[in-house]
Amino acid sequence: MQRIAVEDRRAALLAAAVRVIARGGMARASTRAIAAEAGMPTASFHYVFTSHAAMVEELVAAILAAQSVAVAGSVAEAGSLREFVGGALQGWLDRAAEDPEVEVALHEIVAWSRSSAELRRLAERVYDGYAGSIGAFVRAAEERFAVRWAVPREDVARFVLVITDGVAARWLVDRDDAAARRSLATGAGAVLGLVEA
């Protein structure tokens, strides 16, 4: 019965939601399970969020915002294009491996969003967020190292996302950090191969 600021409840429920989703998938991420994880009665959920779907939308927005900040920081220092590309990909993996629940939750939400037509916009927003972050990274590489790509810039960004997505999908199943790191190193080499000689 303790009184808690609505913003604090919101933050606690969002954090609890990430844990519940990562643990048992969207299928088990009910309002009851999330509220219990946060140590609140079920009814508190609907005092903070208008609906279960609205809470998922807020969660996605929060995760995407945090990720785009993190990516911007990881390209700060790099002496060569090789360091830049490799550092960005391995940096992405380091962050994902260090706090896997957020990564798992995001993939889970994207898969779950296919269950209805209006939810599908959510998945598109996630990929727009990804594309924006990676597009900024590709442009930064062009400016810092005077790179010209053998394919359109948009295809470079798309290929980078193919690699990170493919690695993440496999890692979600086998949790093999070392293999993910090797795949990412191979992928970094492939991206470097897209540079015009």
Add this chain to the structure above:
Amino acid sequence: MQRIAVEDRRAALLAAAVRVIARGGMARASTRAIAAEAGMPTASFHYVFTSHAAMVEELVAAILAAQSVAVAGSVAEAGSLREFVGGALQGWLDRAAEDPEVEVALHEIVAWSRSSAELRRLAERVYDGYAGSIGAFVRAAEERFAVRWAVPREDVARFVLVITDGVAARWLVDRDDAAARRSLATGAGAVLGLVEA
């Protein structure tokens, strides 16, 4: 009330399940929805399958068997390593694009299988199936074109799967066939780059 052979019911229900899963995701693929899609009463579902989970397992096994047959056929004629690699990847995309529901359903099942610990073995089996098919393809390339890889054979196979998985994940969201084709062409070039000079 018409009498139908159990095998025919089984096939009809599996086909209906693929359609329902592709249309609305695992979340909406209830026994009632699948039976209705197949034009049967709900109770027929449990006359054929012991449970909903058992039906999903049979579905996965059937899809994997069909896919491994298809992949084996696509590497039949190829004059060069470039044709071999490019043909296999584009061939995979052609089959997936021609009959997207099966591909969608399989990805949906893998995502859904994270909701419980014992189901997680299902996802592992799917990836074992993929790895087997792609491993055979990599070995065939070695024998037919006397290829030596710059990285272990297992990592080549893993990287190919990263590419197909990443392309599929993106295509599931934006359904952009042309972009998928370009990403796959870039990926084929990257695989060729793994050949020892």
Add this chain to the structure above:
DNA sequence: CGCGGAGTTGGACGCTCGTCCAACTCCCGG
């Protein structure tokens, strides 16, 4: 022609879900 077992299915059981509201508690302005 009749009977027994196989095939078939309507309906019910117990459960979880998202959502909501009436009732309770608490704090602050007067």
Add this chain to the structure above:
DNA sequence: CCGGGAGTTGGACGAGCGTCCAACTCCGCG
């Protein structure tokens, strides 16, 4: 010190879920 609005929540509602079984129908064998 007290009244009232804001904060809080137990419990209920209807819907959908997987599963099961008793009862019905039908066919082939004797």
